[in-house]
Amino acid sequence: MDSERKLVIHIGNHKTATTSIQRTLFANSAHLRKQGFELVSQDLDGSLRKKGNIHPWIKGLRKGGTIHADLPGVLGRLTGNVILSSERFSWVFNEREIHKFQAGLAEHFGEICIVSYLRRQDQHVISHYQQGSKNSNFLSAGYYAKGNTALPPFREHYYDYLDYNRRIGTWANAFGESSMIIRLFETSELKNGDAVDDFFVAVGLEILDRPKNKNESRGFEVTKVNHLMNHQQVKQSIKKYLFKYLDNSGKSLPSRKEAEKFYHYFRESNRLLNQRFAISKREYLFSDDFDMYPETPADLWTEDSANQAILHLLEGIKEIPLVSVDEIALLEDCVRTLASEDPKMSLQLAELVGRLQAK
């Protein structure tokens, strides 16, 4: 073990400006090197990822994340201090997995720092669940209960992610409480009200370049329809037409009462986390302000909003190029022409024709 070497691991959470932090890390990788830190951005095959995250190294996500066994060795072979980031670490719920990771890293690093940003659970889930609507392949799309309201209905397994005392506590158990930097993703708590500034101050590094942030939040109609598209497994090649006219304004929000009720499941765990790490002066860690929510739910269809959404969908559907009867006849011609010269391709085309005719 090299007792001088330092490792910084940024583990998320999701929806706490991780993309902005990672983009800034990547844009400043040369400057970080000057400060003695190597940013890890390599893929499993050793090639360079043009991103500041190491997502491919955390796998098996739907069953609870596992960290690639080679990762500690790969990090160990780098020179100097190392910094890496992936919010996918937040999907790792198994204490043994984290202990195993720690054991592997301890062979190479004398000081390890785990940085985590936490967001109040109701706000976190609204944002995370909305992200899941973007693509059915996102783990968040499968993690939260199916539906298209702003907050998914509560499920017992949400504790795996959202019981911060248990999950963050697991990292602390493995790496030591003094290794933990736990920050709250709340404007009033962040340096300059900004997560990127806050992160670099927290880890003691300077940056020169600050890429522009991308606001990726989505509007009411896009979010709700997107959830439904995922449910129906609409193909990406078709989605591009459907999205074209969907409205991206407005916000899908639960009622204040619903948000408070959801948050209540985790309030006690937040208090325990704060008791253990003395993160905030507030007993329950986060602000108890729910004024950002409306009195009545703003995440349900009304007559007008549903009509508008369907009209927008239809506008996009009209642009999907459909295979005409003449084109099917052309394909059938090609099936016959290719039959002797290229029977395999002829068969593939015949299958396509069969599929199109069945529709």
Added chain:
Amino acid sequence: MHPRKLIIHIGSHKTGSTSIQSALFMHREALVESGFSLFNHNLDGRQLQKGNTNCWTRFKPGSNVECEIRDGLAQELRALAGNVIISAEHFSWVFDETELQRFHDQLKDDFDEFTVIAYVRRQDKQAVSHYQQGMRFNAFAASRYYDGNFRALPVYREHFQLYLNYFQKLSMWGNVFGDANMIVRVFDKEFLRDGDIVADFFSAIGLDISVEAQLRNESRGFEKTKLGHLMNRMRVSRRLSELLLRYSDDSGKLLPSRQDARAFYEHFRQSNRLLNEKYAINGNTWLFNEDFDMYPVDSQDTWTEDLANRAILNLLAGVNHLPALHTQDVVLLREASRRMTFMDSEKGVALAQMTMRHSGKHIEVSASQVEAGPRGIRAPYKNILNWIRKLF
């Protein structure tokens, strides 16, 4: 010599016209035995396989809903032997008395007697049913006439008086063809002979033709009706709307609230009284039964969270089953078009163009270039292949 008679059945829409026309067609031989010819020619003189001759009306230029009667119709009717019967509910879209006068003038020398028969339905029920029919596909005049919202009852507008003020509309026919020649019947089981529209019709025109009751329920469910209206608004093609609606739910009913239905009906109540006074149709002062209990207290014609989600999910299921090409299909066609080049260059080019159309790209190859054969199309074909290569 017997006086020659013409019976004109003018609708209204949604009052069993299709059943009447089917019965007329099915019993056309019996009609002949009774001295009547059913007029069922289309515009080029061929016999239609139905008793509906809506094709002899057409929408006035510049109007989406008001019809005029085609010039040749009177001549066609005159050409038939003996008494004649014609049925076309599109006559209900004729709002201009001079148009009727012109039609009458073309007929009066060849026919000695006229009977105009019309069925009327209480206006709230008529509008709910007719507007729902308008969702079928966007060619329906009803869709354009009532267009305005996507609910069970259209929002009342002044021009509805043209169709739904039965006193005003049927008086025009009475003025032209003679009030004594008008038969006005109420489309309500309570008032129909044997509760059956077809039996009532034959009885009303004095023909003793016994027919079995044929009730056709063509009403659509909540989701299909609302989606149909939205598709009409977006001018979705008939092919596409049929493909999409295959997956839509057809249960439930789109109904206005009792209060809304009554308010709609009130716009026409006085005219109904005047109509009954003029033609002594029945003993009800207001002509129709004024029971509104078939409507719920609260309207059942707006989306709820669950209904909207289900409708969108079903719509997306329809989208998933559209005959469209996906990425892997385009890859296959790209390869196939290359392969085809060496075997049949014309088809190779056609396949390449198809590939590009479905990839959202387009390149023109003129017919003359394709017809010029392999040498002539070499250059554009290379372009096409280059385009295809760039697609992926």
